[in-house]
Amino acid sequence: xxxxxxxxxxxxxxxxxxxxxxxxxxxxxxxxxxxxxxxxxxxxxxxxxxxxxxxxxxxxxxxxxxxxxxxxxxxxxxxxxxxxxxxxxxxxxxxxxxxxxxxxxxxxxxxxxxxxxxxxxxxxxxxxxxxxxxxxxxxxxxxxxxxxxxxxxxxxxxxxxxxxxxxxxxxxxxxxxxxxxxxxxxxxxxxxxxxxxxxxxxxxxxxxxxxxxxxxxxxxxxxxxxxxxxxxxxxxxxxxxxxxxxxxxxxxxxxxxxxxxxxxxxx
Amino acid sequence: xxxxxxxxxxxxxxxxxxxxxxxxxxxxxxxxxxxxxxxxxxxxxxxxxxxxxxxxxxxxxxxxxxxxxxxxxxxxxxxxxxxxxxxxxxxxxxxxxxxxxxx
Numbered sequence: 001x002x003x004x005x006x007x008x009x010x011x012x013x014x015x016x017x018x019x020x021x022x023x024x025x026x027x028x029x030x031x032x033x034x035x036x037x038x039x040x041x042x043x044x045x046x047x048x049x050x051x052x053x054x055x056x057x058x059x060x061x062x063x064x065x066x067x068x069x070x071x072x073x074x075x076x077x078x079x080x081x082x083x084x085x086x087x088x089x090x091x092x093x094x095x096x097x098x099x100x101x102x103x104x105x106x107x108x109x110x111x112x113x114x115x116x117x118x119x120x121x122x123x124x125x126x127x128x129x130x131x132x133x134x135x136x137x138x139x140x141x142x143x144x145x146x147x148x149x150x151x152x153x154x155x156x157x158x159x160x161x162x163x164x165x166x167x168x169x170x171x172x173x174x175x176x177x178x179x180x181x182x183x184x185x186x187x188x189x190x191x192x193x194x195x196x197x198x199x200x201x202x203x204x205x206x207x208x209x210x211x212x213x214x215x216x217x218x219x220x221x222x223x224x225x226x227x228x229x230x231x232x233x234x235x236x237x238x239x240x241x242x243x244x245x246x247x248x249x250x251x252x253x254x255x256x257x258x259x260x261x262x263x264x265x266x267x
Numbered sequence: 268x269x270x271x272x273x274x275x276x277x278x279x280x281x282x283x284x285x286x287x288x289x290x291x292x293x294x295x296x297x298x299x300x301x302x303x304x305x306x307x308x309x310x311x312x313x314x315x316x317x318x319x320x321x322x323x324x325x326x327x328x329x330x331x332x333x334x335x336x337x338x339x340x341x342x343x344x345x346x347x348x349x350x351x352x353x354x355x356x357x358x359x360x361x362x363x364x365x366x367x368x369x370x
Contacts, residue, residue: 080354111354131323141359174340195359199284200336205318209269238283240274 001247003229004028004254007106007135007169007187007216010057010068011049012036017219017226022064027267030069030258031057034105034136035077037221043087046074050091052100069258071105071135073097079110079119089122096132102241103262105135106169109147112139121154128160133261136168138175140194148175152182165260167214170195176208179218185212185257190228198228198235199228205236209247214254253266295325320362 003026010017010031021029031053040046041097053070061068072095074088093099107123108117127134134155139147149202151168156163163183171179171186172195179186188204189195197206201215217228225231233246275283302318314322324339345363 111351111359113351113354113357116354117350141360141361142343142345142363143359149348150350172340174338174344202368203336205271206273207270207272211269212294241271245271252299 001243001250002027002047002235002267003233003250004030004258005152005216005226005229006030006100006167006214006254006258007032007189007218008226009034009220010061011052011220012221013226015060015063018061018066020227022066023247024227026227026229027065028067028069030071030102030254032071032137033073033075034137034220035075039078039081040084043084043091044163046088047091050095054095054100058100065267067265069100069102069264071103072098073102073104073107073123073135074107074119076108076110076116076120076137076139079116080113081117082118082141085115086122089119089126092126093130096130099263102258103133103135103265105133105167106137107134108137108151108168109139110137110143112143112147114149117150117154118243119129120151124154124158124161128158133258134166135159136166138168138170140170142174144170145174148178152178152184155160155184156182162215164212167257170218171218172196173200173204176204180208187214187216189216189218190232191222191224193219193223201232202235202241203241205245205249210249210253212253212257213249214257215249301327316364317360317362 005026008029009029010029016096033049033053050072072092074085079085104127107120109120136151138144138151148168155166167185167187168179169187170189176186188201190198190201194241205213215229215232217224217226219226219228229250233250236246255266282325320343324342327335327338330338343362351357
């Protein structure tokens with residue numbers, strides 16, 4: 001089967017993982033800009049990181065026949081430092097112009113603070129001005145519901161952002177309904193300790209349906225699994241779902257969402 | 268919302284998932300027993316906020332109606348709507364501490 005993983009942090013993975021992706025049929029990935037596990041000391045670090053996302057990773061992926069795209073943005077965790085965040089925002093447009101950059105992401109909220117909201121609103125304004133796709137990070141754990149609601153309110157107040165051009169990620173059972181009702185795409189992340197399992201993702205699929213659903217591994221430097229999407233497909237087979245449904249959720253849906261950026265061409 | 272009909276009977280679901288969920292249930296029971304063996308840290312037998320939230324979540328497991336997962340997610344969530352003044356020093360713990368320091 002063919003799979004697109006629309007949220008995967010390959011800068012944190014070994015080259016072996018690219019081989020595993022290719023062998024498993026995951027021939028297209030999209031990598032959002034995110035927090036590296038520590039706060040960066042200055043804007044120069046972001047220049048290096050965005051160059052890694054737009055130059056180094058596509059080349060590393062290509063050796064294995066994997067097509068690598070990316071999202072550029074200021075993550076919520078480091079957005080608490082407003083001065084640094086604004087320096088980073090100033091350099092984002094030059095990287096959005098790169099041939100494999102699909103839009104602004106992953107941006108959103110982490111602890112739902114005022115500075116995080118300010119930086120998110122400024123990136124929403126940038127997306128509206130440039131007509132960019134948006135990939136939204138929602139907070140973890142106990143902060144997710146509140147943060148998701150704040151994010152939805154901000155996006156609904158921006159008429160230049162059509163909801164079908166926004167994917168709100170890391171959705172779970174208590175946030176999916178509100179995201180879908182507002183017309184956005186929603187992402188479910190398969191992350192062993194803190195997000196969802198393949199079984200829970202397919203439970204949600206059975207309850208909410210496949211429309212506007214993208215499933216991702218969000219594999220990064222923490223306990224995570226770059227082949228999680230394949231395990232999700234296997235979970236669907238165990239339950240007797242037809243193969244076409246797995247194709248729709250794991251290939252056609254991310255293709256449909258990402259293809260709204262003309263730079264996206266899946267393998 | 269249009270869902271996708273599961274293709275399995277209850278018996279088939281039990282065949283596929285009973286053993287792994289039996290094991291998970293025993294892990295939870297063992298975790299609660301471990302907590303009971305741990306030294307009491309709060310005066311008057313009051314439970315620390317994560318412990319209390321966990322117990323109330325376990326109680327939600329017994330509610331019928333097919334919405335237990337959402338109910339447990341809400342049980343652990345911050346249901347307020349006001350942004351916090353600053354994120355400095357804050358981290359997610361998995362249960363809302365009601366604005367406790369560092370949470």
